[in-house]
Amino acid sequence: MITILPAEPLHRHTTLNVGGEAEYFVAVKDKTEAVSAVTTALEKNLPITILGGGSNVLVSDSGIKGLVIKNKITGITSEQSGDNILVTAGAGEVFDDLIAHTVAKGWWGLENLSHIPGTVGATPVQNVGAYGVEIADVLVSLTAIDTRTGEERVFSAPECEFWYRRSFFKSALGRHYFITSVTFKVQSEANPQIAYRDLERYFKDQTDYDLEHIRAAVIDIRSTKFPDWSVLGTAGSFFQNPIVSPTVYTELKSRYPELPGYEQTDGVVKLPLGWILDKIVGLKGLRVGNVGMYENQALVLVNYGGATAAEITAFAESIQEKVAAATGIEIEWEVTKL
Ligand SMILES: Cc1cc2nc3c(=O)[nH]c(=O)nc-3n(C[C@H](O)[C@H](O)[C@H](O)COP(=O)(O)OP(=O)(O)OC[C@H]3O[C@@H](n4cnc5c(N)ncnc54)[C@H](O)[C@@H]3O)c2cc1C
Secondary structure, three states: OOOOEEEEEHHHHOOOOOOOEEEEEEEEOOHHHHHHHHHHHHHOOOOEEEEOOOOOEEOOOOOEEEEEEEEOOOOEEEEEEOOEEEEEEEOOOEHHHHHHHHHHHOOEOOHHHOOOOOEHHHOOOOOOEEOOEEHHHHEEEEEEEEOOOOOEEEEEOHHHOOEOOEOHHHOOOHHHEEEEEEEEEEEOOOOOOOOOHHHHHHOOOOOOOOHHHHHHHHHHHHHHHOOOOOOOEEEEEOEOOOEEOHHHHHHHHHHOOOOOOEEOOOOOEEOOHHHHHHHHOOOOOOEEOOEEEOOOOOOEEEEOOOOOHHHHHHHHHHHHHHHHHHHOOOOOEOOEEO
């Protein structure tokens, strides 16, 4: 049985603590309720927006028209499949709770993604990644409801079309799907992945790479880079790291010899935007009114309290302009505007 509420304030449901009202709002706790919410919206001709933990969205000050469906679908099951354990989680499970669960079971694979806020169902949307692991490495399949018809569809990993901070579900077509569960592959055999620079540095002179230790290390490192989102409004990294051609990288490197660049498998080069914002544009710690770039990590935008979506948008656009003027690079938002 679902209860649809009118005029729900959305700032309560986002980690930036920003946003107007949802015209209609419903929280769904299982697949039956999810289908019922979608069917109701279709009958009443209401546009549908899916919300998880609200940790990667900027909701406009005028709110969202139609029905906002907050995903609270829970449940975790697992089965052995060859050398892998397949773990299926309800899309409304808190992603970090799932990781705590797999680590407690002694299953390797998700630990480097510890402490990323939000729900399981949002992780494929932007191919969530951190510390050398991304969802594309661990996802086997997912189930989703087509919000145009109410029908269920299973997506294999290749059908999710993962790329850096992107997937099919960020495309115009993909936005019609409400992800209801995700299946990940994990292993009981030890497989520590500590090659990522910060982790390598953390484990220097140590040989104790057990699962709990890696999870604790990731949480420890993250606590120095990100503000506590229950205290300070933030959506984490607000912009994507830019990806440029080797020619552009060489030209920038001739101007900024210390600029790091990470060559990707397809030859393009990923640049650390935090470094550019800090060392080239000098924006770390910049504050304008209620909005600023976090003093410990220039890539992280924060709402110091009372900011509006319009204020955040204007601030973010001014940063985009400054980066373009200094480097010629057009940076893109990682956060989704709703
Ligand atoms: C402090 C902090 C640190 C962060 N660190 C990282 C990091 O290291 N790496 C990283 O990749 N991200 C990071 N993020 C971003 C964010 O946590 C992730 O993108 C997370 O997966 C968002 O989950 P959510 O449930 O909050 O999604 P929401 O913000 O609610 O939604 C995000 C988008 O996904 C869509 N969506 C949500 N659920 C579903 C669903 N079930 N089906 C279909 N569409 C859906 C929404 O419509 C929206 O477009 C960070 C955020 C914060 C605040």
